[in-house]
Amino acid sequence: MAEASSIRPQSAASIEQWDFEADVVVAGYGIAGVSASIEAARAGADVLVLERTSGWGGAAALAGGFIYLGGGTPLQQALGFEDSPANMKSFMMAALGPGADEEKITDYCEGSVEHYNWLVDNGVPFKESFYGQPGWETPFDDGLMYSGGENSAPFNTIATPAPRGHVPQMSGKRTGEKGGGFMLMKPLIETAESLGVRAEYDMRVQRLVVDGDRVVGIIAKQYGKEVAVRARTGVVLATGSFAYNEAMIQSYAPRLIGRPGAAIEEHDGKAIQMAQALGADLAHMDATEVAFFGDPQLMIRGILVNGRGQRYVNEDTYPGRIGQETLLRNENQAYLIIDEASYEEGCAADSSTPFFRFQPKWVAETVEELESDMGLPEGTLQSTVEVYNRHAARGEDPVLGKKKEWVKPIGSPVAALDLRNFTAGFTLGGLRTSINSEVIHVSGEPIPGLFAAGRCTAGVCAGGYASGTSLGDGSFYGRRAGISAAKG
Numbered sequence: 001m002a003e004a005s006s007i008r009p010q011s012a013a014s015i016e017q018w019d020f021e022a023d024v025v026v027a028g029y030g031i032a033g034v035s036a037s038i039e040a041a042r043a044g045a046d047v048l049v050l051e052r053t054s055g056w057g058g059a060a061a062l063a064g065g066f067i068y069l070g071g072g073t074p075l076q077q078a079l080g081f082e083d084s085p086a087n088m089k090s091f092m093m094a095a096l097g098p099g100a101d102e103e104k105i106t107d108y109c110e111g112s113v114e115h116y117n118w119l120v121d122n123g124v125p126f127k128e129s130f131y132g133q134p135g136w137e138t139p140f141d142d143g144l145m146y147s148g149g150e151n152s153a154p155f156n157t158i159a160t161p162a163p164r165g166h167v168p169q170m171s172g173k174r175t176g177e178k179g180g181g182f183m184l185m186k187p188l189i190e191t192a193e194s195l196g197v198r199a200e201y202d203m204r205v206q207r208l209v210v211d212g213d214r215v216v217g218i219i220a221k222q223y224g225k226e227v228a229v230r231a232r233t234g235v236v237l238a239t240g241s242f243a244y245n246e247a248m249i250q251s252y253a254p255r256l257i258g259r260p261g262a263a264i265e266e267h268d269g270k271a272i273q274m275a276q277a278l279g280a281d282l283a284h285m286d287a288t289e290v291a292f293f294g295d296p297q298l299m300i301r302g303i304l305v306n307g308r309g310q311r312y313v314n315e316d317t318y319p320g321r322i323g324q325e326t327l328l329r330n331e332n333q334a335y336l337i338i339d340e341a342s343y344e345e346g347c348a349a350d351s352s353t354p355f356f357r358f359q360p361k362w363v364a365e366t367v368e369e370l371e372s373d374m375g376l377p378e379g380t381l382q383s384t385v386e387v388y389n390r391h392a393a394r395g396e397d398p399v400l401g402k403k404k405e406w407v408k409p410i411g412s413p414v415a416a417l418d419l420r421n422f423t424a425g426f427t428l429g430g431l432r433t434s435i436n437s438e439v440i441h442v443s444g445e446p447i448p449g450l451f452a453a454g455r456c457t458a459g460v461c462a463g464g465y466a467s468g469t470s471l472g473d474g475s476f477y478g479r480r481a482g483i484s485a486a487k488g
């Protein structure tokens with residue numbers, strides 16, 4: 001077959017011979033891909049997955065494993081937390097915008113309990129225990145945790161707080177390397193295999209094949225050779241974000257230039273471009289998740305200030321929100337101001353991220369001295385600490401609403417940790433899809449035969465983020481993509 005480097009769609013009439021055929025062809029064997037495969041196979045389709053690497057898993061298998069679920073899941077109920085789809089929706093609409101997709105969020109919240117049961121029925125294990133300490137993740141094998149700032153300002157006054165970070169049980173975790181995501185992927189892959197789903201590895205998807213307006217296949221590259229793969233009923237794109245596509249990052253999400261994180265190099269935006277070449281619409285391309293390399297057990301015990309010595313976020317919130325506030329709205333400038341006693345207490349507490357407990361860069365007897373050593377304009381940090389301490393003496397934080405249990409006046413000696421430029425992240429925008437995971441053309445109509453899910457699509461997050469929403473909407477809308485693609 002003639003080699004063509006373009007991502008432009010290729011006409012089916014130009015294909016002399018199909019190298020592979022299936023009813024449903026899925027590109028990418030991460031969370032969205034496996035979920036699509038299972039449901040397509042259960043709908044009676046013959047399913048073939050094309051995966052670029054030599055094995056299944058994608059970013060999902062490396063992930064911490066939070067899956068954002070609620071509305072009263074059996075795990076929430078067993079652990080004594082009340083939630084409802086309406087309450088979950090109130091939080092998600094407030095926290096994941098601006099511009100959050102209300103139809104998708106309503107649908108996601110209403111289907112959340114069923115989705116939890118689906119995961120359990122497919123072998124994903126959740127331990128009945130709640131982890132209530134500040135942290136990026138549980139360092140243990142607990143099944144439930146707050147993962148989006150639900151129990152802190154401003155969201156704790158908008159919706160009734162309920163933890164929704166559901167984590168598959170896994171022992172011997174190492175954050176960023178070996179997490180609960182593996183115990184999400186493994187049982188799902190085993191389920192797919194038991195349903196007869198086939199996979200071709202080292203197969204890099206290149207462009208779509210069309211017959212008129214309809215997508216009928218994919219051209220991929222395997223071991224240097226181009227192959228044509230026919231999809232009798234539908235193609236599902238599930239190849240992840242564009243975090244590692246430098247040109248796209250420059251165009252759409254420039255704050256992330258040079259700082260991809262919680263993604264894999266295979267997330268190069270290819271699926272988005274392949275579908276764009278067919279006229280697909282995009283959404284929320286500027287939205288980004290932002291991780292912050294601070295240990296929550298320390299941050300919560302101090303105050304975070306920006307490059308002007310001013311507080312800008314309640315330190316007891318979801319650390320990903322701290323990351324967004326720091327990178328997107330405070331020029332990536334952050335210092336943690338903390339007294340010695342609180343620093344020692346934080347260092348002694350449990351944490352999944354002890355490697356984010358940095359040594360203080362500056363230590364002083366007084367805030368005035370610290371401010372001067374840090375090179376901050378005179379009076380800036382002093383007035384910040386003075387206002388904070390004045391209210392903290394009564395256990396209050398009227399400026400940013402940090403919870404009473406964590407508000408304590410800052411004493412002496414006092415230190416500053418230099419957390420400037422300590423962020424990384426991945427992209428949340430992508431193909432605009434319907435709640436049935438159809439890829440939407442710029443005209444507003446679905447593109448026949450083309451479906452997508454996961455981080456190559458714009459999901460439930462339009463701006464804000466909560467841990468678990470990627471594995472959450474990836475699996476939820478992956479399932480929908482499989483069902484829709486099997487129908488054709």
Ligand SMILES: Cc1cc2nc3c(=O)[nH]c(=O)nc-3n(C[C@H](O)[C@H](O)[C@H](O)COP(=O)(O)OP(=O)(O)OC[C@H]3O[C@@H](n4cnc5c(N)ncnc54)[C@H](O)[C@@H]3O)c2cc1C
Nearest residue numbers: 028030032052058059060064065066205454455468470471
């Ligand atoms: C360390 C870490 C921790 C994380 N923690 C969480 C968490 O706790 N909760 C959460 O919700 N999210 C978390 N994430 C993010 C989450 O893992 C991803 O956003 C999610 O996996 C995206 O799902 P996906 O199916 O779109 O992509 P993936 O799961 O990455 O799957 C995409 C697959 O497509 C393949 N692929 C790419 N290009 C091609 C191509 N051209 N042809 C064929 N195949 C291709 C890739 O190799 C990959 O296997 C974390 C990520 C990391 C790395």
